Amino acid sequence: MITLKNIHLQLGHKTLFDGLNLTIHAGQKIGLVGANGSGKTTLFSLFERETKEDAGEFYMPPNWHISHLEQEIPSLSLSAIEYVLQGDKQRDTLLKQLEEAEQQHDGMRIAELHGDMQDIDSYTAPARAAQLMDGLGFLPDQINNTVASFSGGWRVRLNLARILMSRADLLLLDEPTNHLDLEAIVWLENWLRQYRGSIIIISHDRDFLDNTVGSIAHLYNQHIKLYSGNYSSFEQQRAEQLILQQKAFEKMEQKRAHLQSFVDRFRAKASKAKQAQSRIKALEKLPAIQAAQVDSPFTFEIPNPAKQPNPLLQLQHANAGYGEKTILKDVNLSIAPGERIGLLGLNGAGKSTLIKLLAGQMAPLSGERMQHPDTKIGYFAQHQLDYLRLDQTPLWHLQQLSPDVRDQELRGYLGGFNFRGDQALATIAPFSGGEKSRLALALLIWQKPNLLLLDEPTNHLDRDMRDALTGALQFYEGAMVIVSHDRHLLRASCDEFYLVENGNVSDFSSDLDDYLIWRQQQKSAPSTKKTTSAPVKIEVSQAQKKEWQTRVKTIEARLIKLEQELATLNESLTDAALYEKPELQSKLAKLQQKHQAITDEIEQLEAEWLELSDKLN
Numbered sequence: 001m002i003t004l005k006n007i008h009l010q011l012g013h014k015t016l017f018d019g020l021n022l023t024i025h026a027g028q029k030i031g032l033v034g035a036n037g038s039g040k041t042t043l044f045s046l047f048e049r050e051t052k053e054d055a056g057e058f059y060m061p062p063n064w065h066i067s068h069l070e071q072e073i074p075s076l077s078l079s080a081i082e083y084v085l086q087g088d089k090q091r092d093t094l095l096k097q098l099e100e101a102e103q104q105h106d107g108m109r110i111a112e113l114h115g116d117m118q119d120i121d122s123y124t125a126p127a128r129a130a131q132l133m134d135g136l137g138f139l140p141d142q143i144n145n146t147v148a149s150f151s152g153g154w155r156v157r158l159n160l161a162r163i164l165m166s167r168a169d170l171l172l173l174d175e176p177t178n179h180l181d182l183e184a185i186v187w188l189e190n191w192l193r194q195y196r197g198s199i200i201i202i203s204h205d206r207d208f209l210d211n212t213v214g215s216i217a218h219l220y221n222q223h224i225k226l227y228s229g230n231y232s233s234f235e236q237q238r239a240e241q242l243i244l245q246q247k248a249f250e251k252m253e254q255k256r257a258h259l260q261s262f263v264d265r266f267r268a269k270a271s272k273a274k275q276a277q278s279r280i281k282a283l284e285k286l287p288a289i290q291a292a293q294v295d296s297p298f299t300f301e302i303p304n305p306a307k308q309p310n311p312l313l314q315l316q317h318a319n320a321g322y323g324e325k326t327i328l329k330d331v332n333l334s335i336a337p338g339e340r341i342g343l344l345g346l347n348g349a350g351k352s353t354l355i356k357l358l359a360g361q362m363a364p365l366s367g368e369r370m371q372h373p374d375t376k377i378g379y380f381a382q383h384q385l386d387y388l389r390l391d392q393t394p395l396w397h398l399q400q401l402s403p404d405v406r407d408q409e410l411r412g413y414l415g416g417f418n419f420r421g422d423q424a425l426a427t428i429a430p431f432s433g434g435e436k437s438r439l440a441l442a443l444l445i446w447q448k449p450n451l452l453l454l455d456e457p458t459n460h461l462d463r464d465m466r467d468a469l470t471g472a473l474q475f476y477e478g479a480m481v482i483v484s485h486d487r488h489l490l491r492a493s494c495d496e497f498y499l500v501e502n503g504n505v506s507d508f509s510s511d512l513d514d515y516l517i518w519r520q521q522q523k524s525a526p527s528t529k530k531t532t533s534a535p536v537k538i539e540v541s542q543a544q545k546k547e548w549q550t551r552v553k554t555i556e557a558r559l560i561k562l563e564q565e566l567a568t569l570n571e572s573l574t575d576a577a578l579y580e581k582p583e584l585q586s587k588l589a590k591l592q593q594k595h596q597a598i599t600d601e602i603e604q605l606e607a608e609w610l611e612l613s614d615k616l617n
Contacts (some may be wrong), residue, residue, distance in 0.1 A: 019222075031234075165345060206489050341497070378445070394419045401446060473489070480493065
């Protein structure tokens, strides 16, 4: 087991831990929670001995091996499956030793090493690695692609598969559900429940913690307290403690006030001087009990819309896609006031494309998109953060939307999103992804939309902000369409679900739990189960190759043109007048929409170019 005893740790002028005590037993699965800045990441660094305690005792068995999930991965020419296999350090070491023995023609050593590899089940490692990658959403024909060919989010998945491949005694998982879709998250939960080693997880996904851990370690006021049970159990225990703490605080304050009243009345009277002095001493000895505090710094609501036309928005026989590639076909959808829709489907099925189509960020390839004149859309997606002015402040952004509203009112509103004091007046360039997402949501909500279109709104948000957003959405009376891998948000906010699958959008006439069960059944069905062996090489005709080569040249020519257009747009968007003059706001919006459309098309074409290039090589 790992033991931390009376740990004191200071970073700069800030004391992170003071008298911190924690014991981790073999096989224990712990969720690590605490406010931002409380020291969660530093504690992980302490476990890995990258950071050393200033005082106290740290003990870890010398034979324990720790694996830590990295959020970044270099661009490597190594194949994805080989990268994952390297996570098994013991196997990797034996393979290198075997290679040396074979070069030296040492038959005895070769036999010993083959025995060692048999003992650790090394020969099934490629199949096990392929199964991990399959569970995390990689297709069979992707496992031999180079690491460099994957986007940042998929590289994080590779890192996750790599450490799951390790023989660690302790896994340190920092936000492991980032970049995973619902199906991969459920698969990971099942895998971690069966894992025999110890696990410590930092996650803002309450459902994930509920389904994977048996204890919660809460970092608070430089100490840590271990609670038995999952996250929901921790919340209940914590709430009960806060109630008891508040009652004790109020009782102590009443006693303090009574003693102080006696002292104030009789301090000057000689006949009561002795009693007054005894009360003063009693006051000094009263224990300091803090008032119970609710941890969340967020207090906001989404204003209910003044107008709610019916229908707000319609799609009729709409096809959507990029260039020559159709992603959604013959979509018919009508959104009425107050409808609360969650979109379900695998990554890449077209959920974000549908949201963009509804938001007017992309025009249908065919069919119609009809929006009522009184419909006011609030659209949130991660690329919206790119439209924030990094050289400006949260207050400035809000002033551009409402130049006639008093600064005091604007700052009060921003305070509900925890942009208080100097932070409301600070430039946002150094803000974290979560802070920028909070600001983008604050700006969207300020405009009082009657239709919310939210594409992964909880990405980068901590648990307190997620809970605040979920609560605000529950009381919002406008319509909404949500794409999210946060099950708590979907369950609490959505009344109905639509399935995006194989280019179609259809009503899913059941709830989220039924969807997840159905998806797992579909995945395990023999007719649809993906193979985990290496992909079979298929002979391709010369005519097919020629067609691919022609398409590659077409893509390359189109990319050159798009890059030129993007450069011109970027130059136009540097004009400060666009951001400062209200009469130019519509022009700015059009330029930004065009910028996003070009960026999206470039992304799609580059992905297609990579796929075709792999086929031709």
